[in-house]
Amino acid sequence: MTRANDLILRTTTSLIAFILLGFSVYLFFAGHNKPGGGFIGGLMAAAALVLMYMAYGLNAIRKVIRVNYLYMIFTGLIIAVGTGVGAFLFDAPFLTQNFGYFQLPILGRTELATALLFDLGVYLTVIGVTMTIILTVADDREES
Template sequence: MNKPNNLILQTATSLIAFLLLGFSVYLFMAGHNSPGGGFIGGLVTAAAVVLLYMAYGIKFVTRILPINFRVLIPIGLLVALLTSMGSFLFNVPFLSHTYGYFEFPIFGEVELATAMLFDLGVYLTVVGVTVTIIVNIANDRKEVEN
């Protein structure tokens, strides 16, 4: 079986995956004040990872991204659960959040909210679930073809 020449796909993927990952960080950070957040940021990150899988193959991407995406699912769920339970410690309504302004060297004054911690849990869960499902479908399809 001849191996296809994926040079154009791999070259374009390098740039597109970088842009997708940058955009997912923007969506994640902007999510508590404007459209975006952990869910859509996680989907965009998963799209970048799946694009890398399509262009370079599972073996190569696993070597450069040694992440077990199945482990991200319980970690994300735990982060979201612990964040939501934090409201009980401070005797405020469930899933209440607070925010503050902090000075960072490069970015200047940035607003950080506790909602970002919940979004982080959602982000990790969505990335883990989406990549795991797509990789499992690809592996099942590969087994059927062989």
């Protein structure tokens, strides 16, 4: 049986999680030119996921979002470290940033930077670490 406040929480969660995820993507892409980036964007995405877990429950969200957050941590770390080590291939110091302008089909002339790849690694790592911690604590509380 669903209580009234569960219904309100679930209804508002759909809208709030969508806004949080949208803002997370904005912060991620704005990060190398403006305040934001992978860390705060990842925290915003994790906040949206935690809200969905709180509203719908662990089992319901695990059926919909089949992500192993430990693999997400590993993937993020590989991307971030790979971006830094990749500079060595061009005889540049660790984590040296480079950028260029490219003509993309829908976006037109767009600046792409290696900092975006580093931010992607940080973004995935932060989501993975945050969700692993939160879900581990939630699993421990269910067992007690």
